[in-house]
Amino acid sequence: MDPTTKINIPESPRERVVIVGGGFGGLQLARKLSKTDYQVVLIDRNNYHQFQPLFYQVAMAGLEPSSIVFPFRKLFQGKKNVYIRVTEVTEVDTTTKTLQTPLGHCNYDHLIVATGADTNFFGNENIEKHAIPMKSVAEALYLRNNILDDYEDALTTPGYDPRQELVDIVIVGGGPTGVELAGSLAEMKKHVLPKDYPELNIEEEVDIYLIQSGGELLKGFSAESSAKALKYLTDMGVTVLLGSRVTDFDGKTVFLKDGRSIPTQKVIWAAGIKGMPIKGLPESACTYGNRLEVDRFHRVKDTKDIYAIGDVCYMEEPDWQKGHPQVAQVAMQMGKNLAKNLHGRLRKKDPTPFTYNDKGSMATVGRARAVVDIPSPNFSFGGLFAWLLWLLVHLFAILGTRNKVFVFLNWVANYINYNQSLRLIIKPKIK
């Protein structure tokens, strides 16, 4: 496209705030600013907001993608100062204050980088080529289709070794995503697969591995919670390899640092993330984990009128000298604080520095098996009550009444019979 084409947003006397990325941070900011006197442009590559904490349930055929995503246009119906563009920002020119996108260019008065983080393969091209990431609902759906396809193929694969490649699953990364995936795969192995595939010897043949480079699961959680998660997974039949590291994966065999190897075609990569800043920002602003260094007012280092929030930014505050955890809570609180400051700017108010209010962490492993850490008062617990709390918190966090109702009903149906009817290999036809 001609780089002089405009993205077709009407010029207005209002100052224009362009938000790139409609994740937890960007969406929070856009919603707050939609009530102010700014013109708001929200750019996202999808036409929907994604609720990342439940991706793993989509991958496990426990929920439909539509239950955990929400279309931006519906969210902003009636907000005349909000413009949504479904595209990607390819570059920013900070001197002319212009963004380039495949739909044309777009100027800004204030730019907010809320592009989040993508999977980090740490430079291993083989792993990047063959492993399955879990950072979008499209990738979760790909994983679901992949698992189901492979079990179908296993039925007509008479040899034991080639069949192992199809039925075994390796998860790399012992954070919440890896732990939650391993737990739900273990439940699927026990309750669903034997009924769906009576021709296979599921109990004997299917192995689930969780590989974690550190010495404990759920890094950043309390020691009690880490130990509890490990016990839950081991009880459920998952082979957890701590202090282990994947060195290579050729699509058929996973190679570990200690020389061992596991035959499998399916490696789920949840071992790390890296920030996704926009091309054209100063290199001096880029810091640990490919994140943008910001001050406590979210201003990106060495830039003007450019802010970053959420997983893509790195901010230090007295209580968080190595930056904040890259989680939804931080992104949402940052979006809220930046909205307040930008709104205040129009009324000549001084901005407020960001302070993270840590409400705690939780992860679920399986039915009645979850862990919860609460920071103040310092307190951890697990089991049935933690699991119910996890369900409740996530249910309330999902956008939209319809989505809440549908997720709740799916959970109830799943609780009653462990036996969803969502194990469908649906791929939209491509012309």
Added chain:
Amino acid sequence: MDPTTKINIPESPRERVVIVGGGFGGLQLARKLSKTDYQVVLIDRNNYHQFQPLFYQVAMAGLEPSSIVFPFRKLFQGKKNVYIRVTEVTEVDTTTKTLQTPLGHCNYDHLIVATGADTNFFGNENIEKHAIPMKSVAEALYLRNNILDDYEDALTTPGYDPRQELVDIVIVGGGPTGVELAGSLAEMKKHVLPKDYPELNIEEEVDIYLIQSGGELLKGFSAESSAKALKYLTDMGVTVLLGSRVTDFDGKTVFLKDGRSIPTQKVIWAAGIKGMPIKGLPESACTYGNRLEVDRFHRVKDTKDIYAIGDVCYMEEPDWQKGHPQVAQVAMQMGKNLAKNLHGRLRKKDPTPFTYNDKGSMATVGRARAVVDIPSPNFSFGGLFAWLLWLLVHLFAILGTRNKVFVFLNWVANYINYNQSLRLIIKPKIK
């Protein structure tokens, strides 16, 4: 794959019935035979049964695909004599009684062709290349993504003529699918699009065309119902062109026989279907509409131990001298009758000739606008009561309690606010 590879189904002393296609007819047959002493092999290209009457609601973002399809493996859990293979039959050898599939070959004692019908483009390659068919849930999802993508593109298309190509929609074929699509597009135009795309002038710019070659809509319905459907659509703002015919479509303009043309990139083709018999069956068995000629015991002409049911077969009976309509009711009743006959065969009973019990026809155009024809006593009605009956009949016909609940809730949500949150462009990532 080596054509001598076997599809890995254990040999058994039971006679093997292979059913190709798990649509309304094939599924009915497989469910009945699962309770008999046959070994049943069900081959389908998908791992799920599709509820075709509601495809149009998936395309219009009113329902999720998962609500109207049901996985075969869940349906046949616990049936040890049923084997499911997700693949396609490429050829049959009637002398050796063997099927070829990409997974290997499969022998049969009795073969049932239940492959259904596919879209008929009547040999026009341009139309086949550019128009969108609606014969699978994958195609319905493609249509949904296509419509939403085009409205996003229209936002950044400043020229009036190129924008018309994106926002106008032409539906070809005035049967139930075409009528139902046109009606729900008209409702979307009125209630959803102006809220989602306030930047576009929806009322003035969006045109919906329904093109029907014959002189009336809903051919095969009563004259009252046809007239009523036409009135409903016209009242809702659809431009219905009767006695008109599409001669060509180059992806940007539709050309009609009378010399007129309509600028649009989106043509939905619901103008005809053709049977999909299996390669290797005798040519002499192939008749009108590419269907297989069968006698009243479902036996395919000039073959042995081969049967056909549903849309792919052509059967004459005294009351239906030009064959049956290609609808779900016929297929299901045929599946049931053939199951009874095959079961009776094991107990040396004489087979029963098929007699179609016509329970009537119905089509819905929009909210409180539907038509119902009941054949005996000859009786037609429309309006609110017909619409409620349509909803009820379809709700009960959908497989699975979860699906019924979810479809019902979606309908209620949609009734209350016309405003689904399913307008999502989700495409599983392809590696």
